Amino acid sequence: MKKFTYYAAVLFLTAGLSTTTSCVDQIRVGDGFLEKAEGEDVNEDLIFSSKVYTEYLLWQCYEGLYSPFKSCYTLNSGVMEALSDIMHSELGWDDIGRIFYTGTLTAANANSGWVQSRFAFISQGGIENMSNQSKRSIWNCVRDCELLIDNISRVPDMSDEEKARYTAEAKIILACKYFDGIRHFGGLPIVDHAFSGEEQLSEGRASIEETVNFAIKLLDEAIAEPNLPWYLPEADLNTWAGRLTKGAAAALKAKILCYAASPIFNSDTPYCTEEPQDAVRELEVWYGNYDQKRWQAVVDACEDFFQMNAQNGNYYQLVQATEPTEEGYREAYRKAYRARGTRETIIEVHDRVYMTDWDQCPSNVWHSGACAATLDWMEMFPWSDGRNYDGQQYYGQRPAKVDIFANRDPRLYETMVVQKRDYKFQYYNADNPVQLWEGGEFLVCGSTWACKPWGFPTFKYVLDLGSNDQGGQGTIDDEPMQIAYLRMAEMYLIYAEALAECGHNTQAIEQVNIVRRRVGLGDIEVKNPQLNLVGNKDNLIKEIMRERACELGFECENRFHDMNRRLMISDFTKHLRGMHIYRLNDNNERVQEPWSSTSGEPFPTKFEYEEYEIQGANPRFVWSDPNRWSNKWILAPLPPDEINKNYGLTQNPGWY
Structure with a gap:
């Protein structure tokens, strides 16, 4: 397995002491991590000398959870879902319109100046500038998680039970970051220890199989941890809503496996055949074959989640309407995707308390x-x-x-x-x-x-x-909000997709109907008999993707990522x-x-x-000539500066 190593992890302290964005507001995430005394140097010995300081490090790990509305992730105020077919940007200054819609994004300009690619592989300035938080990369959060995992045993005033739980939470966050990276880049360098000393990057990317397995191993370890609760008790929600649980680990496992089993990686043909093909040959952007067992693994992960949930009183469940009316269904749906502390949201990100007008x-x-x-x-x-x-x-x-x-x-x-x-x-x-x-x-x-x-x-x-x-x-400002990174409705739809891919259409349809019934819709196969959903797998998959767009669109770019992982090329090139x-x-x-x-x-x-x-000020380049589309857009480019360091990092197909 390839390893990723670089400069001392304590670099996080140079920026970590500044204001961060709230993850769990009541526990001071975002209120100034580690408020050190004037003139005092903060180092690893201090961090792990006290439970309270170590907790601040964990809260900083939480701050690294992805939110589509956090400024360090947005494309100069651009919303990434506007790269899909469900939204279009007319903003004059975002990178969506200036770079993506014009087709002028290159590997060289993807993270230079104000321009940002879909996701930053590494902070501007490279390894030496990891304290740069303006365009947060995967590794800022990975570094913090590994630092905690490797050193929490040193904390003198923390019980073994607390250490085990905090370690499990850090592993789930680490798996989240790897999933973020997989969706944008494919296989990644593997970080399995805390960064220390003057280590440099030494090896490049792991295969997609190794990368997925690394993330799944982290989640399996969290699931097996007896001190990590399946859910947060109601009494803890006011203070701890947003903390990760065993349920979060089990659900995220299914979500990662679903992405990995999708046609982007799980295919007899690579998604892009343009040069350079190094990442294709090294199996860093596909498995090299199609195997239905990958979809069966998704089915198994979903069934494990639902079984464990049942053993814990079916804690995670859809928010249901209090009355079967349009108003009742709307209110239930809004609570499901936006309200904090519901039993539907499995992983929720708190990057602000309220969403204000401006x-x-x-x-x-x-x-x-x-x-x-x-x-x-x-x-x-x-x-x-x-x-x-x-x-x-x-x-x-x-x-x-x-x-x-x-x-x-x-x-x-x-x-x-x-x-x-x-x-x-x-x-x-x-x-x-x-x-x-x-x-x-x-x-x-x-x-x-x-x-x-x-x-x-x-x-x-x-x-x-x-x-x-x-x-x-x-x-808009009346109640605290959250971003649903993963919620129960998506679990049913993940399960439905995997069942359909394994030939179990009738069972898949039932999962879709569970989601639809929450808003009063009739059963999909009954109301649309012309689609023959019981017998037509292709139609069923299309309906699941449409249902995902209705239920999950604009939530962490679910539609955009669905279009990528299912290689929905015609939806990328059609004129909106x-x-x-x-x-x-x-x-x-x-x-x-x-x-x-x-x-x-x-x-x-x-x-x-x-x-x-649509024309407007930001027409997409493929509208005037769909033949200009390239499948290179399915994954993002990696920075040439990192590739040119010759430690084995490869570029994604089609990018130079």
């Missing part, structure tokens, strides 16, 4: 007219009875015979704002209803900015951004669409002006829907 990402970029949902995403959400959306037949009618935004999957209304009659459970008062038609007045924080470039303002996470003194009745909505008068003529409650007219109910291909 958080740079995603709130500010949404407010500025970027981070917007596409018509392609809107069409993925079924009707409220569970039938797949077929509203395209009403486009272009004047007026449309059916309100395409009424009687839809309740998750649609929690994901994006749509022109829905009788928009229930909204956050606009009677004098400021949702007016998304051309010329309508859609107020956001009192602004008339272009917040709906493709017709559908983002609602998920950011809610409506409307405060009481600015025209809205928003609840928006929708013009036109208000019609009694003569079915377009009326491009806002409605006012003082006009004496009832709120408009007649509309025309017109789809269009």
Whole structure:
């Protein structure tokens, strides 16, 4: 197994003492790790001389958990999900539009200056600049975890039980970071000890098999640790919500194995045949063959999780609606993906307490007219009875015979704002209803900015951004939020996908239906008999991917990573669409002006829907010529400066 070694780990102290972002707010993560006395040097001996200092190191490990909205991970305020087909960015300064949409990203410019690739392989400045937190790499957090694992036995005032539990938590965090790296780069250098002395990088990447096995071994060790609880007791949630558990380790194991079993790695053909092919030959970006046993391993991991969960009183479970209404389903879904301390979220990241109107990402970029949902995403959400959306037949009618935004999957209304009659459970008062038609007045924080470039303002996470003194009745700051890195709904969908890949379609369908029933949808195979989901594996996999987009879209780039791991090339190259909505008068003529409650007219109910291909300021390079697409984009480039150090690091296919 290849090893990764470099300069002293105590480098983390040069930056770790500065303000970090909260992971578990009540335990001071983000309040200034290790507030040392003036003039005092902080070193390993001090860190492991006291339980309290060692705990601060663990909290810093937690700070390294990935959040798509944390500034050190965003692409200059760009949201990575805008590389998928469900969102498109109109932001003028993010790397999404400037580098990815133009197709000008190279290995050389991927992490230079303000430009950032999908994920930083290493901090700007390389090993010697590991204290640079502006573009946090995988290894910042890996370093902290290994330091704790190797040295926690030295702490004099900590019980053996506490040491064992903290070690297990650090191993889960370490596995999370390796999973982050696998999704962006494939095989990685293996770090299995704390960095010390003047060690240098000595060997390159491990194979994808070795990398996955390393992460799974960490999780198996955490699962086997008797001092790590399966879940956090209710009494501990106020203080400890967000801490990792045995349940988190078991669920993450299934998620990693699912990615590894996907066509990106598990195939008889490498995903990209462009030069350089060193990483292909070394099996660092694929297994070299297809083996269904890899999918069976996912099935086994899921069943282990569900069995252990049952043995622990089925603690992890979906948040269910308190009443079977649209409002009830919406509230349950919002709690599931956004609220802290629910029994649905298995791994939750606390990178802030509240999401304010002017958080740079995603709130500010949404407010500025970027981070917007596409018509392609809107069409993925079924009707409220569970039938797949077929509203395209009403486009272009004047007026449309059916309100395409009424009687839809309740998750649609929690994901994006749509022109829905009788928009229930909204956050606009009677004098400021949702007016998304051309010329309508859609107020956001009192602004008339272009917040709906493709017709559908983002609602998920950011809610409506409307405060009481600015025209809205928003609840954006009313309760603490979290980012769901992994939650119970995804476990059912992971299990469904693996079962389908192993030929167990009927059982797979049942897992999908468990998720759908939470929001009142009818069973997918009953409502869509034309798809023959029991007998057609390909159709079933497509439906699982669509269901994942509806349930998990915009959560840690789940749709983007699904498109990558399943090699959904046609979805990367298709021209994405928006929708013009036109208000019609009694003569079915377009009326491009806002409605006012003082006009004496009832709120408009007649509309025309017109789809269009997005252009805007940031068209994607493949739209004008799909043949320009290259499968090199499936994985990110590694920095040439590291490759040129000649310790064996290889470049991913297609990148120079």
